[in-house]
């Protein structure tokens with residue numbers, strides 16, 4: 001194992017709270033806690049879980065079917081504290097970037113991308129900053145401040161949905177637009193904050209709460225091999241999708257572009273991904289950010305085909321979105337066309353992803369809390 005790369009440590013822990021963060025509890029955890037702390041009947045957890053995750057209330061007082069004495073006790077012991085919506089920027093293509101202020105004054109970003117189902121795919125953050133140092137990524141320039149608590153991960157979705165409902169009400173639209181799909185591809189490496197990400201998945205997919213479908217959720221990783229193995233062991237591959245940010249076809253290039261490769265190289269990464277049990281109809285997503293004269297040659301395309309042979313997968317090819325924090329360029333359209341042609345001729349399911357929201361720095365790899373929001 002190389003000593004070249006070490007994963008950054010957080011600048012601090014998740015801030016301690018003297019109250020219980022009930023929004024970050026699973027249905028079962030909430031039920032057990034309510035029984036122990038309040039002596040509440042078991043059915044109370046159904047009611048309270050629904051208030052928090054389906055109706056998305058922000059105060060215990062709003063829980064009208066909970067007895068007043070229990071609400072008062074909840075107020076003393078628990079918190080529904082969440083993020084504040086600090087700013088929203090809307091791109092020409094309808095992509096919206098939300099800047100959120102956490103309760104301890106940190107900023108994170110979350111992006112809403114209009115999708116074909118007349119809703120939004122939300123790209124959510126899992127950390128403040130990031131512990132890895134991918135060279136093409138603006139978030140890396142922030143350093144690694146801290147992990148997000150499960151309550152803070154799910155609250156990104158609830159704030160976005162609240163905003164869409166408010167807008168529908170204001171415009172008189174009959175049906176508010178909805179967050180239909182989630183990708184854990186915002187700030188941070190989700191599998192580096194495994195426990196909170198895992199809890200958030202359980203909460204968001206609970207049918208008695210937000211009820212999002214696991215089929216419409218994808219967790220992305222830059223290649224944290226031990227966590228990918230855990231993801232597989234714990235059966236998460238049966239519940240949600242997995243995306244792997246590959247971005248190179250040789251270790252020499254990947255070592256440079258994604259220094260985590262110095263620790264777990266391409267062969268080790270692909271072996272770990274191959275070991276993740278998945279539902280039969282599900283495919284792994286490989287993300288490939290195309291960097292001019294770095295990883296965009298015909299030889300790269302052919303090596304990519306060889307590397308992914310045997311995988312039930314598809315590849316998202318993303319021409320690089322330039323920003324001030326990275327030394328790379330976007331390949332010209334002809335180079336992109338040739339790269340795609342090689343993949344498609346070999347019948348690899350490959351999709352060219354046009355940058356979304358790049359005029360507001362909301363596109364892939366551009367999240368760095370700049371003034372555009």
Ligand code: SF4
Pocket residue numbers: 130131132133134137138139140186187188189222245
């Ligand atoms: S690409 Fe993802 S894992 Fe890499 S530095 Fe950016 S946020 Fe972190």
